[in-house]
Amino acid sequence: MGLNRRDFFKYVTVAGAAVAGSGQSAQAWQSRAPSDPVGSLVDLTRCIGCRKCEEACNRVNDLPAPDQSFEDYTVLNRKRRPDERAYTVINRYTSGMIDERDQLVPTFVKLQCMHCQDPACVSACIAAALTKKENGTVHYDVTKCIGCRYCMVACPFEIPAYEYHNPITPKVMKCTFCYERVQSQNKLPGCAEICPVEAITFGRRSDLLKVAHDRIKSNPGRYVDHVYGEREVGGTSWMYLSAVPFEKLGFNTLPEQPIPRLSETIQHSLFSYMWSPIVLFGMIGGVMWASKDKSDRVENGKKGGAS
Amino acid sequence: MIRTGPVIIGFMMFALVGFCWCGPALAAADVTAPKPSVEKVVWTAPDQEAAKKRAAQVVPFVEAVMDECRLCRQQRLRDMGLNVKDQTESYYLLNSPIIRKTEDHYGPVRFMHAKHAGVTKDCALCHHYRPVDDTAMETTRCSACHQKPFQKDHPERLGLKAAYHQQCMGCHKEMNNGPIDCAGCHRKNVPDHKDKINLAANPEPSQVTSECLRCHKPAGEDMLKSAHWLWKGPSPYTLKHRKEVELGKATIATNNF
Numbered sequence: 001m002g003l004n005r006r007d008f009f010k011y012v013t014v015a016g017a018a019v020a021g022s023g024q025s026a027q028a029w030q031s032r033a034p035s036d037p038v039g040s041l042v043d044l045t046r047c048i049g050c051r052k053c054e055e056a057c058n059r060v061n062d063l064p065a066p067d068q069s070f071e072d073y074t075v076l077n078r079k080r081r082p083d084e085r086a087y088t089v090i091n092r093y094t095s096g097m098i099d100e101r102d103q104l105v106p107t108f109v110k111l112q113c114m115h116c117q118d119p120a121c122v123s124a125c126i127a128a129a130l131t132k133k134e135n136g137t138v139h140y141d142v143t144k145c146i147g148c149r150y151c152m153v154a155c156p157f158e159i160p161a162y163e164y165h166n167p168i169t170p171k172v173m174k175c176t177f178c179y180e181r182v183q184s185q186n187k188l189p190g191c192a193e194i195c196p197v198e199a200i201t202f203g204r205r206s207d208l209l210k211v212a213h214d215r216i217k218s219n220p221g222r223y224v225d226h227v228y229g230e231r232e233v234g235g236t237s238w239m240y241l242s243a244v245p246f247e248k249l250g251f252n253t254l255p256e257q258p259i260p261r262l263s264e265t266i267q268h269s270l271f272s273y274m275w276s277p278i279v280l281f282g283m284i285g286g287v288m289w290a291s292k293d294k295s296d297r298v299e300n301g302k303k304g305g306a307s
Numbered sequence: 308m309i310r311t312g313p314v315i316i317g318f319m320m321f322a323l324v325g326f327c328w329c330g331p332a333l334a335a336a337d338v339t340a341p342k343p344s345v346e347k348v349v350w351t352a353p354d355q356e357a358a359k360k361r362a363a364q365v366v367p368f369v370e371a372v373m374d375e376c377r378l379c380r381q382q383r384l385r386d387m388g389l390n391v392k393d394q395t396e397s398y399y400l401l402n403s404p405i406i407r408k409t410e411d412h413y414g415p416v417r418f419m420h421a422k423h424a425g426v427t428k429d430c431a432l433c434h435h436y437r438p439v440d441d442t443a444m445e446t447t448r449c450s451a452c453h454q455k456p457f458q459k460d461h462p463e464r465l466g467l468k469a470a471y472h473q474q475c476m477g478c479h480k481e482m483n484n485g486p487i488d489c490a491g492c493h494r495k496n497v498p499d500h501k502d503k504i505n506l507a508a509n510p511e512p513s514q515v516t517s518e519c520l521r522c523h524k525p526a527g528e529d530m531l532k533s534a535h536w537l538w539k540g541p542s543p544y545t546l547k548h549r550k551e552v553e554l555g556k557a558t559i560a561t562n563n564f
Contacts (some may be wrong), residue, residue, distance in 0.1 A: 048476065110327075188457070190454075192457075193409050194409075195469070196468055196469065197469050198456055198465050201462075202456075204459075207459065210462070211462045211463060214462075
């Protein structure tokens with residue numbers, strides 16, 4: 001006797017209840033963010049768009065020479081993204097405001113990996129090539145990378161780039177937060193060191209948050225009351241202060257929940273105790289059993305007639 | 308051939324000036340001319356040596372400064388009778404080892420202290436705080452308070468480099484007077500081109516141009532957009548070219564590649 005319609009719905013209902021039940025009973029998601037990471041605070045009101053950070057980044061990371069010189073400011077006429085040849089880029093935005101010299105007041109925005117506290121790329125990486133280091137760096141280990149590029153899909157800031165031009169030994173390319181320089185050589189990240197106006201302040205994330213809020217508080221007319229990266233996707237190591245609302249500067253409006261929270265909760269509750277494969281294969285088995293019975297019957301009935 | 312000489316030199320100058328416009332004399336002298344004695348004509352200001360010595364000093368770090376508003380400070384300086392006439396040095400070379408430790412991209416800024424003081428007539432504009440220490444001078448150097456960036460104990464104290472840049476550029480912008488670009492204050496450290504140029508003993512003019520273009524490719528591309536290259540009209544006022552209708556490097560120059 002096969003699976004009739006009534007039984008089928010019965011099983012599906014039981015399975016559905018199991019899904020809902022296990023979702024609640026699964027362990028609550030835990031953040032694995034380091035407690036005292038380093039970070040950088042980018043004050044966009046200070047940035048003068050000199051592109052020295054791009055130049056320093058290129059030098060300290062031994063990246064290939066750019067197509068246009070770092071002193072060529074015409075590149076600012078178009079919007080760029082960090083790519084496999086540049087870990088960081090500066091973009092220029094104008095709000096239409098004009099200064100005393102009748103020039104459009106520009107706001108320069110530095111883009112690089114934000115080094116999230118709970119990085120979606122680390123969560124998505126199936127080979128543990130991307131890891132969140134204790135000092136806050138989201139670190140990439142090329143020897144473990146299998147080139148699946150899930151990190152590129154996962155990143156809410158669309159940062160990781162891939163060396164598509166290199167078919168044999170391609171790498172995922174993104175800002176390293178100068179991990180070696182900071183950890184072993186006790187130096188500053190290349191960009192923070194070279195910045196002529198300290199638009200980039202490097203330090204402990206907790207200190208930087210204090211600095212950021214102090215700056216807003218002591219000069220409320222200069223800044224919008226928002227530290228981008230304080231809460232976005234659960235907090236990032238790179239944070240921004242700005243005079244212009246962030247959404248006008250190409251910043252994505254992101255939820256305060258860490259991205260891996262949802263994906264990992266779904267993933268972990270789906271596979272806890274292997275219940276979902278068991279249910280799935282049980283159901284497939286049931287359907288196969290039922291339909292086999294039916295087709296046998298059909299075949300029996302049409303015997304001799306069909307072929 | 309006779310005519311191409313100046314053209315080549317002109318183009319080289321153009322290419323190099325376009326690129327190293329902060330040190331054209333140096334760069335061009337290295338490459339084009341057979342070394343006109345650069346060293347001999349160097350003139351140094353009489354106070355240059357003293358300024359160099361001052362620039363090399365690192366003064367003790369000032370931990371705390373007196374917290375007073377700009378107006379209070381201006382008034383206090385006025386009350387003390389301190390003004391522009393009291394300055395001891397008129398010229399500073401901004402070349403502190405604090406910055407040199409990490410940077411070597413630009414030459415030091417030559418800062419005319421007296422001129423800036425004379426124009427602004429306000430010491431407190433730059434000397435915005437005084438050390439809490441009573442024995443310290445009323446106005447101290449920038450580098451007394453601003454040294455290494457990102458010090459944990461002084462999170463809002465700018466490093467020396469940023470303090471200079473923010474102060475100078477900020478004020479120049481505000482006053483709408485004075486340079487706000489890199490080369491306006493700094494001479495760029497142009498690398499010595501002697502080792503970079505790879506030419507045979509008696510190169511053809513076109514070889515020289517192509518050697519320049521090997522590194523300075525955009526300079527060549529810029530040239531192609533310039534009137535030098537694109538000019539096609541008559542040139543009635545140029546000697547020997549009065550009757551020629553077509554001019555411009557694109558049409559008549561020998562090495563117009």
